[in-house]
Amino acid sequence: MAFSLAANASPLMCKLxxxxxxxxxxxxxxxxxxxxxxxxxxxxxxxxxxxxxxATSSGKVAGEGYLYAQGTKPAEVLAVEAGGxxxxxxxxxxxxxxxxxxxxxxxxxALVQAGITRVVVGxxxxxxxxxxxxxxxxxxxxxQVHVLGEDLQSKIIEEARKSCLLVNAPLIHRAxxxxxFSVFKYAMTLDGKIAASSGHAAWISxxxxxxxxxxxxxxxxxxxVGGNTVRRDNPRLTARHGGGHMPMRIVLTQTLNxxxxxxxxxxxxxxxxxxxxxxxxxxxxxxxASKGVEVVEFDILNPRDVMEYFHDRGxxxxxxxxxxxxxxxxxxxxxxxxxxxxVAPKIIGGKNAQTPVGELGxxxxxxxxxxxxxCYEQVGPDMLVSGFLQPIPDLMPVIPSxxxxxxxxxxxxxxxxxxxxxxxxxxxxxxxxxxxxxxxQMPDNDGDYVTWLSVEHxxxxxxxxxxxxxxxxxxxxxxxxxxxxEEAARIGRSVQRHCPDLVRTDWDSVKIDVMYKALKCKxxxxxxxxxxxxxxxxxxLVEASPHDLFWGGGREGEGLNYLGRLLMQLxxxxxxxxxxxxxxxxx
Numbered sequence: 001m002a003f004s005l006a007a008n009a010s011p012l013m014c015k016l017x018x019x020x021x022x023x024x025x026x027x028x029x030x031x032x033x034x035x036x037x038x039x040x041x042x043x044x045x046x047x048x049x050x051x052x053x054x055a056t057s058s059g060k061v062a063g064e065g066y067l068y069a070q071g072t073k074p075a076e077v078l079a080v081e082a083g084g085x086x087x088x089x090x091x092x093x094x095x096x097x098x099x100x101x102x103x104x105x106x107x108x109x110a111l112v113q114a115g116i117t118r119v120v121v122g123x124x125x126x127x128x129x130x131x132x133x134x135x136x137x138x139x140x141x142x143x144q145v146h147v148l149g150e151d152l153q154s155k156i157i158e159e160a161r162k163s164c165l166l167v168n169a170p171l172i173h174r175a176x177x178x179x180x181f182s183v184f185k186y187a188m189t190l191d192g193k194i195a196a197s198s199g200h201a202a203w204i205s206x207x208x209x210x211x212x213x214x215x216x217x218x219x220x221x222x223x224x225v226g227g228n229t230v231r232r233d234n235p236r237l238t239a240r241h242g243g244g245h246m247p248m249r250i251v252l253t254q255t256l257n258x259x260x261x262x263x264x265x266x267x268x269x270x271x272x273x274x275x276x277x278x279x280x281x282x283x284x285x286x287x288x289a290s291k292g293v294e295v296v297e298f299d300i301l302n303p304r305d306v307m308e309y310f311h312d313r314g315x316x317x318x319x320x321x322x323x324x325x326x327x328x329x330x331x332x333x334x335x336x337x338x339x340x341x342x343v344a345p346k347i348i349g350g351k352n353a354q355t356p357v358g359e360l361g362x363x364x365x366x367x368x369x370x371x372x373x374x375c376y377e378q379v380g381p382d383m384l385v386s387g388f389l390q391p392i393p394d395l396m397p398v399i400p401s402x403x404x405x406x407x408x409x410x411x412x413x414x415x416x417x418x419x420x421x422x423x424x425x426x427x428x429x430x431x432x433x434x435x436x437x438x439x440x441q442m443p444d445n446d447g448d449y450v451t452w453l454s455v456e457h458x459x460x461x462x463x464x465x466x467x468x469x470x471x472x473x474x475x476x477x478x479x480x481x482x483x484x485x486e487e488a489a490r491i492g493r494s495v496q497r498h499c500p501d502l503v504r505t506d507w508d509s510v511k512i513d514v515m516y517k518a519l520k521c522k523x524x525x526x527x528x529x530x531x532x533x534x535x536x537x538x539x540x541l542v543e544a545s546p547h548d549l550f551w552g553g554g555r556e557g558e559g560l561n562y563l564g565r566l567l568m569q570l571x572x573x574x575x576x577x578x579x580x581x582x583x584x585x586x587x
Contacts, residue, residue, distance in 0.1 A: 460492025
């Protein structure tokens with residue numbers, strides 16, 4: 001049988017593995033897994049980054065894979081599929097402990113069934129409800145599991161662990177600080193100016209630097225600017241010239257003193273959220289709403305409260321492209337974690353020319369904030385300086401998972417609340433999400449069963465089924481082939497918004513039934529999902545989307561929560577069937 005090498009496997013890595021021994025080989029392959037994990041950045045909304053390398057005992061790469069997006073095949077499954085028979089008695093190297101949806105063990109099962117005998121993990125999962133679970137299950141199946149740094153400390157091991165921390169910095173910060181991972185980006189002249197005295201700022205940096213900014217935007221859930229930036233620059237804040245993930249645009253403004261004409265009010269391709277102080281310019285708020293711009297009010301507008309709010313919305317990574325005043329406020333609030341500074345070889349001068357960061361209240365150089373993990377890179381004629389304002393929290397020593405804590409202290413019970421919220425697939429009860437990686441088979445108009453990669457794929461496609469227009473059928477087929485639920489949702493929503501004539505005329509009256517049938521299929525064919533749903537008996541289920549006021553519960557419970565309602569309806573039906581079958585057995 002010919003040797004099977006994954007498409008992305010590096011020949012250099014194959015040779016490297018053969019040349020290294022023991023811990024050095026482990027460290028090298030874990031770093032390779034971290035590099036793979038980073039490949040998905042910029043194509044879908046930020047999510048935990050997983051990479052997997054499978055190597056034979058001789059040190060050759062059998063297969064590789066990385067998680068493309070939430071709701072797609074795990075990295076471990078892709079690597080096993082690439083490696084085939086060469087996985088038997090091989091070692092799997094992971095940058096991060098597997099983190100399947102709660103109650104699902106697809107990644108772990110793939111490694112076990114492939115005949116993997118040893119697993120090396122870079123770091124344990126940072127989310128408490130997942131931490132240690134996969135490691136424990138793998139060991140219970142007889143596999144040797146080594147977590148870097150837990151049995152041996154060395155410089156090469158520490159460097160490998162650091163690469164694992166870096167590639168999942170957003171997830172780690174989410175787990176430890178309850179705010180998204182925030183990056184502050186700016187471009188300045190050699191004399192430290194971000195604009196001329198007149199306010200003119202286009203362009204300070206080179207085209208190559210601006211291309212790097214597009215990449216940074218594509219890796220983010222959202223981009224933050226202040227009101228001054230909107231008034232002065234009228235930015236579009238697009239992620240790239242065609243394709244890829246489009247981050248949300250967020251404007252922070254206390255007074256809501258913004259122009260009626262602005263590129264950010266065009267939400268045909270990407271949404272905009274304006275965050276302001278409660279009661280500010282009610283008439284202008286109505287104007288923004290008429291444009292499709294979401295307005296969120298706070299009693300007191302400060303960056304930490306805003307970031308905690310977007311943490312609750314499920315955001316992992318935020319890019320700040322604001323002016324000096326807002327930057328100083330964000331830094332003072334402790335929500336900026338990393339800095340990217342593009343320094344152009346230009347001098348503009350000007351006593352009143354703006355600088356990247358406003359007043360921080362520091363009067364001595366000893367008070368200056370030091371960056372760590374500083375990197376220098378030449379980008380065209382510019383110099384890119386990057387570093388961390390706040391170090392990435394290390395997960396050592398290991399914090400016990402909820403299950404481990406319960407085993408030690410039975411008085412500590414998980415999820416005590418009578419209200420169970422779900423949203424992102426990596427959160428507790430994430431399998432309730434339509435984005436969870438559970439394919440379903442549903443009949444088409446001819447009665448033939450068609451496989452859909454997720455409930456979201458099926459739901460979005462049904463908007464256009466039966467419409468007598470070739471473009472509608474093309475849309476159905478395109479949604480079906482999308483690799484991730486996010487991309488399927490993006491297409492379905494965009495076509496519905498831009499081409500309403502392609503949407504079936506009865507959609508508003510049938511969409512709840514469409515969703516119900518898809519959910520019933522999902523929770524009927526996967527026993528572990530059915531058990532999880534039944535385990536919530538007595539609790540209210542709420543889809544915790546703060547912006548979808550039809551399927552979700554809204555920010556303050558103002559949403560209709562139809563997804564949660566349908567799940568509770570299904571739960572009641574399943575419990576009734578279980579009760580009836582039990583009575584028959586007893587009778």
